[in-house]
Amino acid sequence: MNSQPIGIFDSGVGGTSIWKEIHHLLPGESTIYLADSKYAPYGERPQKEILQLSIKNTEFLLSQNCKAIVVACNTATTNAIDYLRKNYKVPFIGIEPAIKPAALNSKTGVVGILATRGTLTSGLFAKTSALYAKDRKVIEQFGDGLVPLIENGMANSEEMHQLLQKYLRPMMEEKADYLVLGCTHYPYLIPQLKKILPTSVTIIDSGEAVAKQTKTVLENFQLLNTRAVGASYIFHSNADEKVLASLLKDYKQKIVVSHLDF
DSSP: TTTTTTTEESSSSTTTTHHHHHHHTTTTTEEEEEOOOOOOGGGSOOOHHHHHHHHHHHHHHHHHOOOOOEEHHHHHHHHHHHHHHOOOOOOOOOOOOOOHHHHHHHHSSSEEEEHHHHHHHSSHHHHHHHHHHHTSSEEEOTTTTTHHHHHHHHHHHHHHHHHHHHHHHHHHHHHHHEEEEEEEEEEGGGGHHHHSOOOTTTEEHHHHHHHHHHHHHHHHHHHHOOOOOOEEEEEESSSSSHHHHHHHHGGGTEEEEEEEOO
């Protein structure tokens, strides 16, 4: 079972930011990635539908003999992971905004968070924020419109730049010194964000932490693949796979990207 792949799913292409961190830490692990781009963004859908989509993705990955599943989507984690853990036998690794390190390290006492509606209105986010940021001013901003632009290959467009300026302005006015990226799509906006934000603002996301947690979980369940060769990296999209492939161009010698109806 140790040589079986790790399954990874997201509401679209954004979770590839998580895949890159996992691949960097665990290059010997085979992976199967699902980009559910047809239904992106999850953050604007009702909880019942998010759960149904997460079940659909999980059952496909289990049909491919995945030994563990990374829910590389903040909205799916906050709305569905408890159900998935209770109803399926494989271990699940989730993702949530890295508000804890931001709150602990902020010097100004003001932290900005950019995330989807589905994440910021979830009970899990409210619980995490209350636990770690109760003595901090947290400026929450829905990232409406950002995911569709990224899904359409427009991360560096003028339209994206204008949206980000609008969303970040309140955080800058309040002197936030940390910006938490609460969606796995958003690391692809870091070049744009750096053009807008002062250099005093630290941008953080959850990618590295999720990769470390994935390794820990595999070790705890004795699922870590100790073979150094033979890993495969398969990516599926149910929309235009060209956008997915473009985000993985640095790995094109290793990966297989294909269209799949799911």
